[in-house]
Amino acid sequence: MGTAVNIPNLLTWLRILLIPLIVGVFYLPDAWLGPSEKNQVATFMFVTAALTDWLDGWLARKLNQQSAFGAFLDPVADKLMVAAALIVLVQLGRCDSIIALIIIGREIGISALREWMAQLGKSKSVAVNALGKIKTIVQMIAIPLLLFHDNFLGLFEARLLGDWFIWAAAALTLISMGYYLKAAAPLMRD
Numbered sequence: 001m002g003t004a005v006n007i008p009n010l011l012t013w014l015r016i017l018l019i020p021l022i023v024g025v026f027y028l029p030d031a032w033l034g035p036s037e038k039n040q041v042a043t044f045m046f047v048t049a050a051l052t053d054w055l056d057g058w059l060a061r062k063l064n065q066q067s068a069f070g071a072f073l074d075p076v077a078d079k080l081m082v083a084a085a086l087i088v089l090v091q092l093g094r095c096d097s098i099i100a101l102i103i104i105g106r107e108i109g110i111s112a113l114r115e116w117m118a119q120l121g122k123s124k125s126v127a128v129n130a131l132g133k134i135k136t137i138v139q140m141i142a143i144p145l146l147l148f149h150d151n152f153l154g155l156f157e158a159r160l161l162g163d164w165f166i167w168a169a170a171a172l173t174l175i176s177m178g179y180y181l182k183a184a185a186p187l188m189r190d
Contacts, residue, residue: 004069008060011052015077018049019084026088036150043148049081050140079107085143094146099170106177113184131176139169
């Protein structure tokens, strides 16, 4: 494991710093940025932040700069970014609050479950699996579509496609939560 100050961790910090900027764009006066421009800027920043998530992991492995601090900070940054975006989308009326509750609640619950399982020395039974990764991909497609909210280059309505993806993400969230709870159930009974 490497040092806590390295390129992958700096990218993770960049992702965290982008969170208030993504939220803040929607508080700018319309005279500075119109509604459509706010959507575009927020979408660009969210997609940039999401790409740094992939890039920091790839660089950590490629440059052999993995660290315990990075392993801690990366998922925290992801959860903060998704939670902040969902709260903004609920406030803008672009996402149902039950979806935000399901996704944010699952993240908090599974994080707590992983912490508890790690204390028991059983963290491998609740490690990230393929279903969790698919859920993340689907929500990382849904959120920028809902942030963009407009017609995309005359090709499709981002809002409508985003609605389908966010409901799919909520369903996958519940399914993956069930998977993790089932894996932890034998220890919960003890």
